[in-house]
Each structure stands twice: as structure tokens, then as C-alpha cells.
Amino acid sequence: MSIQRKSTILAVAVLVAAGGSYFYFHRSPIVTDKDFIVIADFTNNTSNAVFDDTLRQGLATKLRESTFLNVVSDQEIVQTLGLMGQPADLRLNQYLARQICEHTGSVAVINGSIGTSEDGYVVGLNAVNCKTGKTLAQEEVTSEDKEHVLAALGKASTGIRTSLGESHGLLSQFDTPLVEATTSSLEALQAYSRGLKAFNHADIETSLPFFQRAVNLDSNFSLAYAALGTSYFNLRETKLAVENLKKAYELRDRLSRRDKFDVSCQYYRLVTGDLEKAAEACKQWAQTYPRDSKTAR
Numbered sequence: 147m148s149i150q151r152k153s154t155i156l157a158v159a160v161l162v163a164a165g166g167s168y169f170y171f172h173r174s175p176i177v178t179d180k181d182f183i184v185i186a187d188f189t190n191n192t193s194n195a196v197f198d199d200t201l202r203q204g205l206a207t208k209l210r211e212s213t214f215l216n217v218v219s220d221q222e223i224v225q226t227l228g229l230m231g232q233p234a235d236l237r238l239n240q241y242l243a244r245q246i247c248e249h250t251g252s253v254a255v256i257n258g259s260i261g262t263s264e265d266g267y268v269v270g271l272n273a274v275n276c277k278t279g280k281t282l283a284q285e286e287v288t289s290e291d292k293e294h295v296l297a298a299l300g301k302a303s304t305g306i307r308t309s310l311g312e313s314h315g316l317l318s319q320f321d322t323p324l325v326e327a328t329t330s331s332l333e334a335l336q337a338y339s340r341g342l343k344a345f346n347h348a349d350i351e352t353s354l355p356f357f358q359r360a361v362n363l364d365s366n367f368s369l370a371y372a373a374l375g376t377s378y379f380n381l382r383e384t385k386l387a388v389e390n391l392k393k394a395y396e397l398r399d400r401l402s403r404r405d406k407f408d409v410s411c412q413y414y415r416l417v418t419g420d421l422e423k424a425a426e427a428c429k430q431w432a433q434t435y436p437r438d439s440k441t442a443r
Contacts, residue, residue: 175214175310175311175312176254176273176282176283176309176310176311177215177253177254177282177310177311178311179213179214179215179216180216181216181252181253181254182216182217182218182250182251182252182253183209183215183216183217183218183247183252183253183254183255183256183273184217184218184223184238184243184244184246184247184250184252184254184255184256184276185202185205185206185209185217185218185238185243185255185256185258186202186238186239186240186242186243186255186256186257186258187199187202187237187238187239187243187258188201188202188205188258188259188260189240189257189258189259189260190259190260191259191260191261191262192260192261192262192267194292196292196332196333196336197260197295197332198336199336199339199340199343200332200335200336200339201258201260201269201295201299202238202258202339203328203335203338203339203342204296204299204300204303204324204328204335205256205258205271205299205303206220207324207327207328207369207402207405208299208300208303208304208307208324208327208402209256209303209307210402210404211320211321211322211327211402211403211404211405212307212312212316212320213316213320213434213435214307214311214312214313214316215307215310215312216437218246218247218250218252220342220343220346221346222250223238223246224346224347226246226249226250227246229249230245230246230249234347235343235347240255240257243255243257243276244274244276244279247276248276248277252276253275253276254273254274254275254276254282254310255273255274255276256271256272256273256306257271257272257273257274258270258271258272259272260295263288265288265290266288266289266290266291266294267288267289267291267292267295267298268286268287268288268289269286269287269288269289269295269298269299269302270284270285270286270302271283271284271285271286271302271303271305271306272284273306273309273310282309282310283306283309283310284306284309285302285303285305285306285309286302287299287301287302287305292332293330295332296324296325296328296330296332296335297323297324297325299324300323300324300325303324304317304321307321319403320402320403320404322401322402322403326400327369327400327401327402327405328367328369329360329363329364329366329367329369329370330364331363331364331367333363334359334360334361334363334364334367334370335360337356337357337359337360337363337370338356338357338360338367338369338370338373340356341353341354341355341356341357341360341370341373342373344356345373345376345377350377350380350381351381353373353377354374354377354378357370357373357374357377358374360373361374366397366400367397368393368394368397368398368400368401368405368409369394369401369405371390371391371393371394371397372390372391372394372405372408372409372412374386374390375387375388375389375390375391375392375393375394375412375416376391376412378390379391379416387416388416388417391409391412391413391416391417392413392417394409394412394413395409395410395413395417398410403434404431404434404435404438407427407428407430407431407434407435408431410427410431411424411427411428411431414427
């Protein structure tokens with residue numbers, strides 16, 4: 147082969163590679179930063195009930211840290227179920243999640259699953275268009291054992307965010323490891339999740355034992371302390387509210403960026419009474435997550 151022919155082939159190869167790289171880094175996102183998504187309950191194909199309620203909460207924490215994706219809140223889901231004439235505590239299976247997706251004008255549902263394989267546990271995420279049912283993105287991560295399932299879920303969550311169109315630049319800023327943003331204990335995360343479910347159904351007194359169990363299982367679970375503080379505040383138990391919100395603030399470095407803003411706002415407003423610092427923390431929260439201050443979702 148002549149030197150000229152080799153040079154021509156090399157040049158074509160370089161152009162193809164460059165074109166492929168350009169397409170990869172400049173492809174259109176599957177969803178936009180104006181779209182909303184609904185998170186369905188996970189399908190638990192294992193015999194271990196510890197995954198029930200737990201993994202959906204972990205996924206929600208990871209997705210809500212994103213400044214690109216918009217997640218329909220649990221409060222709006224409860225309201226939508228009421229408008230649909232459905233019980234507020236109905237399990238959000240794939241079919242019902244698609245109905246809620248359409249009712250709320252959202253574009254996609256993320257279905258999660260966990261099963262077993264020879265290599266351990268398999269965590270799967272599947273984003274589908276809620277109108278057509280077409281798969282938009284998929285991720286599957288294997289965990290060697292139960293203790294590493296949350297880490298696997300965190301990895302899958304990051305993957306689905308990338309596949310849906312979130313930039314690597316944003317991910318580098320807003321991608322706190324899941325076991326840091328929540329807890330390394332599946333049991334603690336399950337208790338916290340069930341506490342939130344009761345809280346969102348306006349059953350605050352029922353939520354308290356769940357939140358208390360969560361911090362008993364993991365004394366560094368900042369989100370659970372914050373939930374306890376908020377619950378006690380709503381029940382006008384000021385001393386207990388201050389005690390738990392203070393603990394949540396002390397552990398704030400373990401939180402995602404979004405939850406850190408939330409805890410800081412509550413701490414300065416309700417614990418120290420420093421309204422200037424509270425306003426500054428809330429302002430930074432609104433600037434980073436502007437949709438949080440403009441929508442009830």
C-alpha cells in the first residue's frame with residue numbers, strides 16, 4: 147500500500163472518529179430541563195423485603211439532586227391520586243405511574259427493579275415515555291451483596307441521568323454518592339422512606355417512630371434528623387424540633403447539594419433565628435434550584 151493511500155485512510159478514520167465524538171458530546175438530550183418525570187415503585191424480584199420502599203427513595207434522592215431533571219414530588223403524586231379517585235397510599239406500579247405521568251403533564255416514568263443473579267443482586271432502571279411506553283434509557287448494575295446494593299443503585303442513577311441528557315459538567319457538580327447523601331443502612335433508609343410516606347399523607351405522628359428508628363439505626367443519617375425536626379416543629383414540640391434540626395445541620399456535609407440548602411434554611415430560621423443567614427441560604431437554594439421556588443412539585 148502506498149504512503150499516499152495510507153495517509154488517505156488515516157485521514158478518513160480521524161474524521162469519522164471526530165464526527166462520532168462530536169455526535170456523542172453534542173447529541174440532543176432525551177428530556178429537557180423543562181420536562182418532569184415520575185418515579186415508580188421498584189419491582190422487588192428478591193425474597194428480601196428490606197428493598198421494599200427503600201430503593202425508590204434512594205433513586206429519588208439521586209435524581210432530585212440534579213439541576214437538569216425535574217421529579218414530580220410525592221406530595222403532588224398524592225394529590226393526583228386523589229383527583230383520580232384513587233387511595234393516596236396505593237402502590238405506584240408501572241401502569242399507575244404512567245397514568246400519573248400523563249395527568250401531571252410529565253414526559254417519562256422511571257421504573258426500577260431488583261433481582262438476583264449468580265453474581266449477586268441486579269439493580270435495573272428503565273425510563274419510558276409515559277404516552278407511548280417507548281424505552282428512552284436503561285441502566286443495569288450488579289452488586290456483589292446486599293451491603294453494596296445502595297452503591298449499585300447510585301451508579302445506576304448516575305447512568306440514567308447521563309442517558310437522559312444531563313451533561314457531564316453538571317454531574318461533576320451534583321453527584322453526591324448515595325450512601326453519603328442518605329445512609330449506608332438499607333434498614334435505616336427503609337424506615338426513613340416509610341416515615342416520609344406517612345408524613346406526606348399528613349399523618350405526622352405516625353411518621354415519628356419511623357424517623358426515630360432511622361436515626362437509631364444510623365446515628366449519622368442527616369436527612370432523618372431533619373425529618374424528625376420538621377415533624378416535631380409541626381407538632382409544636384419546639385425543644386425536640388431544635389435538637390434534631392441542629393443534629394441534621396451538624397451532619398450536613400453528608401447531604402446532597404439540594405438537601406444541604408434545605409437543612410441550612412431550616413437551621414438558621416428555626417434554630418438560631420438568624421434570618422439574614424436563613425435568607426442567604428434560601429437565596430442560594432433558589433438560584434441553584436430555581437424550580438423549587440416556583441412550583442409546588
